[in-house]
Amino acid sequence: MMALFDKFNKLASERAELFPTGLSPFETRIEEVYSPTEARIGGRRVLLAGTNNYLGLTFAPECIEAAQKAVEREGTGTTGSRMANGSYGGHCALEAELGDFYQSNSVIVFSTGYLASLGLIGTLAGAQDIILLDADCHASIYDACRLSGAQIIRFRHNDVADLEKRLQRLKKHADNTLIVVEGIYSMLGDRAPLAEIVAVKRRYGGYLVVDEAHSLGVLGEHGRGLSEEAGVATEVDFILGTFSKSLGAVGGFLASNHPESEFLRYASRPYIFTASPSPSVIASTRAALQLLRSRPQLRERLWANATQLYRQLQALGYRLGPEPSPVVATLLGSRQQAVAFWQGLLERGIYVNLVLPPAAPGGYTLVRCSVSAAHTPAQIDIICQAFADLRAILEQPDALVDSHGS
Amino acid sequence: MAEYQQILDRLYTHLRPMAPQGTTLDEDTDLISEFGLDSVNVMDLLLEVEEDFDISVPLNLLADIRTPKDLACTIIRLLEAE
Numbered sequence: 001m002m003a004l005f006d007k008f009n010k011l012a013s014e015r016a017e018l019f020p021t022g023l024s025p026f027e028t029r030i031e032e033v034y035s036p037t038e039a040r041i042g043g044r045r046v047l048l049a050g051t052n053n054y055l056g057l058t059f060a061p062e063c064i065e066a067a068q069k070a071v072e073r074e075g076t077g078t079t080g081s082r083m084a085n086g087s088y089g090g091h092c093a094l095e096a097e098l099g100d101f102y103q104s105n106s107v108i109v110f111s112t113g114y115l116a117s118l119g120l121i122g123t124l125a126g127a128q129d130i131i132l133l134d135a136d137c138h139a140s141i142y143d144a145c146r147l148s149g150a151q152i153i154r155f156r157h158n159d160v161a162d163l164e165k166r167l168q169r170l171k172k173h174a175d176n177t178l179i180v181v182e183g184i185y186s187m188l189g190d191r192a193p194l195a196e197i198v199a200v201k202r203r204y205g206g207y208l209v210v211d212e213a214h215s216l217g218v219l220g221e222h223g224r225g226l227s228e229e230a231g232v233a234t235e236v237d238f239i240l241g242t243f244s245k246s247l248g249a250v251g252g253f254l255a256s257n258h259p260e261s262e263f264l265r266y267a268s269r270p271y272i273f274t275a276s277p278s279p280s281v282i283a284s285t286r287a288a289l290q291l292l293r294s295r296p297q298l299r300e301r302l303w304a305n306a307t308q309l310y311r312q313l314q315a316l317g318y319r320l321g322p323e324p325s326p327v328v329a330t331l332l333g334s335r336q337q338a339v340a341f342w343q344g345l346l347e348r349g350i351y352v353n354l355v356l357p358p359a360a361p362g363g364y365t366l367v368r369c370s371v372s373a374a375h376t377p378a379q380i381d382i383i384c385q386a387f388a389d390l391r392a393i394l395e396q397p398d399a400l401v402d403s404h405g406s
Numbered sequence: 407m408a409e410y411q412q413i414l415d416r417l418y419t420h421l422r423p424m425a426p427q428g429t430t431l432d433e434d435t436d437l438i439s440e441f442g443l444d445s446v447n448v449m450d451l452l453l454e455v456e457e458d459f460d461i462s463v464p465l466n467l468l469a470d471i472r473t474p475k476d477l478a479c480t481i482i483r484l485l486e487a488e
């Protein structure tokens with residue numbers, strides 16, 4: 001019989017092997033934050049290239065002022081859930097503003113994007129239903145599927161033919177199916193082939209959920225995300241989003257034109273049994289949404305930076321994700337190599353995200369850069385220079401073994 | 407039983423390339439604790455197997471699939487249900 005904590009033995013030994021000094025990249029302390037792109041880590045000033053601060057709005061004066069006013073006017077927290085303890089004006093105003101932004105008649109704000117996913121998918125799909133999810137979907141979607149009790153079927157990442165085959169196999173059950181994809185996938189930065197997915201859905205039936213966590217404010221003429229960019233917004237049944245990335249706060253939402261989705265407020269445990277977002281968080285999110293809408297130049301800046309980083313790393317010979325995007329993933333070899341690479345970047349004053357399997361798809365190890373509209377072209381050059389200095393790590397032998405981490 | 411053996415043999419062709427060096431494989435090998443796959447490897451294996459047999463295996467069934475034998479029996483059941 002295994003003792004309660006024995007399940008952590010494997011984790012403990014992996015951690016000791018990968019991080020012998022005891023300092024793990026997964027326990028990084030940001031000691032001080034100076035701006036959307038600079039902070040102090042390990043006593044040194046570093047350039048931040050591993051946030052999800054796509055529009056660089058975390059220090060926008062408009063957002064800070066809105067949050068300050070809200071905290072003074074309405075206090076630090078709501079101390080309860082919306083159903084039991086009431087909605088504040090800000091919650092309702094934000095829902096109305098998001099409804100206007102997406103031209104959706106139902107928007108529900110949740111306390112995080114993770115909870116929005118649990119709240120929609122975990123509640124709407126039941127034991128008689130089926131969920132078809134892209135293999136590379138985020139953990140929040142996997143968890144939501146589990147919570148639902150539905151039959152969970154995974155299709156190959158971005159493979160529309162595989163999705164189609166599976167819908168075909170479901171026959172009449174296709175009508176009871178939720179298809180779940182993401183606008184931009186968080187690890188490799190690639191988009192879903194949404195127009196083709198919508199075409200398949202049209203042919204076989206089902207409902208489509210698009211998690212726009214990484215594409216809100218990033219894609220589409222108005223920044224609504226991939227559903228806008230692909231021109232299929234009216235055929236997406238449910239849009240999930242988060243305030244924690246381009247809007248620089250915390251929280252999440254569901255937008256839909258199915259009037260029945262309002263019932264999720266009564267049925268969704270992740271909506272009912274957790275406290276609603278604080279007034280200051282809602283206020284800064286509303287201000288950030290206004291900036292997202294009124295300043296398309298933020299999106300242009302972001303894409304100029306993203307393209308610059310992607311092209312330069314490509315020219316250095318790095319293996320990257322399949323297409324330029326604000327998420328730029330550099331694929332590496334063994335776990336040890338990836339850790340050494342991540343540390344090398346930090347020593348050169350660049351903070352990025354280290355991602356190891358199973359968090360990275362396909363058994364890859366990678367370092368993930370995320371670009372911000374707040375980066376200057378000169379800062380992007382500094383990041384690229386550090387990558388150029390680290391080419392040598394890739395040329396060391398042993399490097400490309402162990403891609404399954406065994 | 408002939409069908410079972412054929413399915414098992416086809417599973418082995420998918421499994422062998424994933425084998426860490428020096429691991430043995432038979433119908434009772436535990437795919438995770440003995441064969442060394444992690445949960446994502448198992449889900450990726452499933453994608454290949456599903457394509458080969460032209461079926462979808464719901465992830466809900468994974469909790470009860472520990473060995474090649476379990477997987478083969480699941481496949482037979484799903485093929486029969488068609």
Ligand SMILES: Cc1ncc(COP(=O)(O)O)c(C=O)c1O
Nearest residue numbers: 112113114138140186213242244
């Ligand atoms: C695709 C995706 N969905 C949902 C989430 C969760 O968002 P939140 O941070 O608001 O919980 C994330 C981010 O972690 C994500 O990458």
